[in-house]
Amino acid sequence: MAPDSVVLDVKDVRQKLGGKQILDGVTFQVHDRVRPGTTTGQVTGLLGPSGVGKTRLLRLIAGLDAPDQGEILGPEGTPMPVGSVGVVFQNYILLRHRTVLGNLLAAGTANGMPRREAEEQARALLSRFGLADRADYYPAQLSGGQRQRAAIAQQLVKQKLFLVLDEPFSGLDSAALENVIELFSRIAHNHEDQTLIIITHDIRAAMMVSDTLLLLGRDHDTSGKIASGARIQEQIDLVAEGLAWREHVELDPKFVALERSVKARFARL
Amino acid sequence: MNRTALDAVLPNRVIDPGIALGLVAAWVALGIAVWFLSPFATLPTPGQVGAALGDLWLHAGLAQELFTTLRLILHSLAWTVVIALLLSYATVLPAVRPLVGAVSKLRFLGLTGLVIPFTLMTGGGYDLKVALLAFGMTTYFVTAMAQVVADIPRDQFDHMRTLGAGELRILWEVVILGTADKALDILRQNLAIGWTMITMVEGISRAEGGLGAVILNENKHFKLPEVYAIMVLILLVGLVLDYGMGLLSRTVCPYAELDRVRR
Numbered sequence: 001m002a003p004d005s006v007v008l009d010v011k012d013v014r015q016k017l018g019g020k021q022i023l024d025g026v027t028f029q030v031h032d033r034v035r036p037g038t039t040t041g042q043v044t045g046l047l048g049p050s051g052v053g054k055t056r057l058l059r060l061i062a063g064l065d066a067p068d069q070g071e072i073l074g075p076e077g078t079p080m081p082v083g084s085v086g087v088v089f090q091n092y093i094l095l096r097h098r099t100v101l102g103n104l105l106a107a108g109t110a111n112g113m114p115r116r117e118a119e120e121q122a123r124a125l126l127s128r129f130g131l132a133d134r135a136d137y138y139p140a141q142l143s144g145g146q147r148q149r150a151a152i153a154q155q156l157v158k159q160k161l162f163l164v165l166d167e168p169f170s171g172l173d174s175a176a177l178e179n180v181i182e183l184f185s186r187i188a189h190n191h192e193d194q195t196l197i198i199i200t201h202d203i204r205a206a207m208m209v210s211d212t213l214l215l216l217g218r219d220h221d222t223s224g225k226i227a228s229g230a231r232i233q234e235q236i237d238l239v240a241e242g243l244a245w246r247e248h249v250e251l252d253p254k255f256v257a258l259e260r261s262v263k264a265r266f267a268r269l
Numbered sequence: 270m271n272r273t274a275l276d277a278v279l280p281n282r283v284i285d286p287g288i289a290l291g292l293v294a295a296w297v298a299l300g301i302a303v304w305f306l307s308p309f310a311t312l313p314t315p316g317q318v319g320a321a322l323g324d325l326w327l328h329a330g331l332a333q334e335l336f337t338t339l340r341l342i343l344h345s346l347a348w349t350v351v352i353a354l355l356l357s358y359a360t361v362l363p364a365v366r367p368l369v370g371a372v373s374k375l376r377f378l379g380l381t382g383l384v385i386p387f388t389l390m391t392g393g394g395y396d397l398k399v400a401l402l403a404f405g406m407t408t409y410f411v412t413a414m415a416q417v418v419a420d421i422p423r424d425q426f427d428h429m430r431t432l433g434a435g436e437l438r439i440l441w442e443v444v445i446l447g448t449a450d451k452a453l454d455i456l457r458q459n460l461a462i463g464w465t466m467i468t469m470v471e472g473i474s475r476a477e478g479g480l481g482a483v484i485l486n487e488n489k490h491f492k493l494p495e496v497y498a499i500m501v502l503i504l505l506v507g508l509v510l511d512y513g514m515g516l517l518s519r520t521v522c523p524y525a526e527l528d529r530v531r532r
């Protein structure tokens with residue numbers, strides 16, 4: 001892929017729900033990130049207040065719904081069909097009637113993967129995600145964190161270049177949060193063409209893992225009243241800021257300052 | 270918190286299995302005591318009922334009648350399962366929903382008025398009974414099962430779609446396998462419903478026998494100990510079947526138990 005080519009092109013996307021304009025001209029691009037000598041995927045953090053339309057936008061990117069207007073194009077410059085974008089939903093959906101291993105196998109065979117290959121892949125993922133000893137557990141027997149990792153692993157059985165995660169940081173303690181951030185970095189930088197879109201309202205976690213931040217929000221008029229549906233209000237290039245791909249970047253005063261300004265901006269969305 | 274016997278009379282407490290068993294024993298003992306001490310002269314004593322049961326079993330071929338009834342029930346249940354499940358799963362097609370809704374409403378018809386049209390269709394006899402019972406159970410089964418299918422959260426479908434599954438695979442995974450535990454639960458309820466229809470259905474042509482026919486005959490001759498003996502047998506067999514269904518559902522769908530909130 002040519003350097004700086006566009007891997008995701010969201011063009012003037014609009015969606016109306018229940019008579020309300022939810023998404024009101026959402027436009028942004030995700031560019032291929034290149035670092036000489038290092039495999040580098042793309043991680044975009046999509047930030048926005050509750051109820052602004054993040055999950056709706058995710059559904060459009062995943063191909064689950066169609067926008068009223070506008071288009072969403074993948075790396076080939078064409079819309080990505082449903083099934084080609086991995087989605088980890090806000091509530092970590094799993095098949096409750098299958099064990100953890102069974103869930104991963106189903107993900108493989110649903111894609112037409114031979115069972116043996118699916119099993120190999122599934123077992124490898126379970127070890128990688130620290131779930132090897134939970135392979136025979138049912139989802140109802142998992143802790144919140146285990147459930148989350150199982151849901152992510154399920155989406156990785158068949159390699160997909162796009163992975164969209166809805167609120168993957170919610171309900172994690174600080175140690176678990178570090179682990180998940182580390183896990184996402186590993187997934188993202190495993191493959192040059194891998195792209196992660198992480199939807200969250202955790203500004204700090206998003207800044208730690210992303211190379212790009214998008215702020216989704218509504219316009220306000222001078223009296224502070226909401227004046228539009230949601231659109232991208234700001235795009236921050238963390239690579240240009242020198243804040244991407246660094247260990248302990250959160251200790252950098254520049255990081256802290258940017259976090260504070262994003263927080264202030266966020267409060268007015 | 271320590272569990273004590275006192276918890277049994279406080280709301281929402283967890284009790285030990287031993288105490289739970291003791292509670293059942295106490296209630297059974299109370300029931301039998303009430304029976305013994307009953308002031309109703311028409312109520313046969315447990316001794317009379319026991320003797321009547323032994324007599325019917327040994328000399329009147331009750332075992333054969335029980336077999337006849339069980340065969341009828343299981344045969345009808347098999348038809349019910351096939352028809353009702355097909356109809357319920359078919360509700361994923363919007364075109365079929367009105368039909369299924371109509372079948373579900375037919376449960377208000379009751380069976381008695383249907384005897385004549387069903388006789389004309391089946392020619393009567395065993396087939397008529399199977400048809401009547403299967404019809405009665407199907408209307409209830411479809412009502413419950415179509416609701417289960419309608420209640421599957423939309424997320425479950427979307428989740429499978431994001432995994433790249435086709436619609437047929439989704440039908441299999443989410444609609445059929447995903448509701449298997451509930452289907453078994455409904456089947457269990459339906460068995461009980463079918464069991465309550467048996468007297469009426471077997472009464473239509475008593476020549477073929479069965480517990481329902483026997484109970485109606487004994488009723489006519491006012492042989493109360495015999496009637497109660499058959500009722501006890503129906504109850505016991507019903508309990509055994511119900512227990513078997515519960516066992517089946519726990520074995521086939523162990524995950525269902527995990528979802529149940531234990532207090």
Ligand SMILES: Nc1ncnc2c1ncn2[C@@H]1O[C@H](COP(=O)(O)OP(=O)(O)OP(=O)(O)O)[C@@H](O)[C@H]1O
Pocket residue numbers: 017018022048049050051052053054055056057
């Ligand atoms: N089916 C629907 N019909 C009408 N309005 C809807 C529907 N689904 C969502 N909405 C509205 O769209 C808006 C955006 O919803 P969405 O789920 O995308 O929010 P979100 O940004 O993901 O919020 P959160 O961070 O709380 O998950 C909300 O205000 C919601 O009320």
Ligand SMILES: [Mg+2]
Pocket residue numbers: 054055056090166
């Ligand atoms: Mg959301």
